[in-house]
Amino acid sequence: LRLDGITQVDGILADLGVSSFQINTPERGFSFRFDADLDMRMDKKGKKDAASIINKYRVEDLQAVLGRYGEVRNAKSLAQAIVEARRNAPIKTTAKFLDIIGPWIRGDRNRYLAQVFQALRIEVNDEMGALEDFFKDAIDVLAPGGKLVVISYHSLEDRMTKNFMKTGNAEGKVEKDFYGHIHRPLKVITKKPVYPSEEELAKNTRARSAKLRIAEKK
Known part of the structure; x- marks a missing residue:
């Protein structure tokens, strides 16, 4: 974004799934099949x-x-x-x-x-390290009122996403400023994760473990 001169965006969608192409390429060694x-x-x-x-x-x-x-x-x-x-x-x-x-x-x-x-x-x-880096960058480029949408596929990713949206960090630590005010850069939109519908699962079985969460920058 910076290379294109873009400093802020109104929305970010992050699909944390692994590329099916890579998984299905035998020589990459991703699959036990x-x-x-x-x-x-x-x-x-x-x-x-x-x-x-x-x-x-x-x-x-x-x-x-x-x-x-x-x-x-x-x-x-x-x-x-x-x-x-x-x-x-x-x-x-x-x-x-x-x-x-x-x-x-x-x-x-x-x-x-x-x-x-x-x-x-x-x-x-180092996928967890990359995810933490993404979260930090997302806060910097999201405009006030901008939406962050994250689709995760396993519990660790989802836990980090949930923590980040609630507290502003992947560990879920409550941080306060000098005056004791809790630092929460995001407002959680989805109190619980959104799961794929039966109709979607019928078309795409790989979505079965997907969880979608949304937050808005304050």
């Missing part, structure tokens, strides 16, 4: 890929990634299994990784694998 190198970088110039996380992170760090970003219930056990397996040989492909994950799957297989791969993708691309 295809055997490929464990990459998952949105930007191919990035230095950190999924393989480096799986093969180099300490067990505590792996557990934290799986637990926080994927909400994997047995994150500790899975992290320990990964570290044990890589002692024999580096884990470089999705097929090899699935062999290791297999015995530790809990509940629905596809859901569990989606959570694990989501956690790695978020860590590889």
Whole structure:
């Protein structure tokens, strides 16, 4: 926007979903449906890929990634299994990784694998850091009365969005000025998230986890 000389806008729509094109491109390594190198970088110039996380992170760090970003219930056990397996040989492909994950799957297989791969993708691309940066920039460019609309697809994104719209920061911390006035740069429009209708889900099943929230800059 700055390059085009635009300093303020009346509305911002942020769809936080991952590109279906990237997910469905086997060689990118985003999906457990295809055997490929464990990459998952949105930007191919990035230095950190999924393989480096799986093969180099300490067990505590792996557990934290799986637990926080994927909400994997047995994150500790899975992290320990990964570290044990890589002692024999580096884990470089999705097929090899699935062999290791297999015995530790809990509940629905596809859901569990989606959570694990989501956690790695978020860590590889620092998606939460990018989201926080976006929130800060959005406040700067939104004109008073401007609307911020965010569509999120997993609980961590939605929690950060909800916190930001309520308090002005992704952590949800209540901040006050020198006089004790609470800092709230936005007015929440949607008290609860808006979910896709049955009609929309019939046309687009990938929208099933979508949540839409709206706020207005004061």
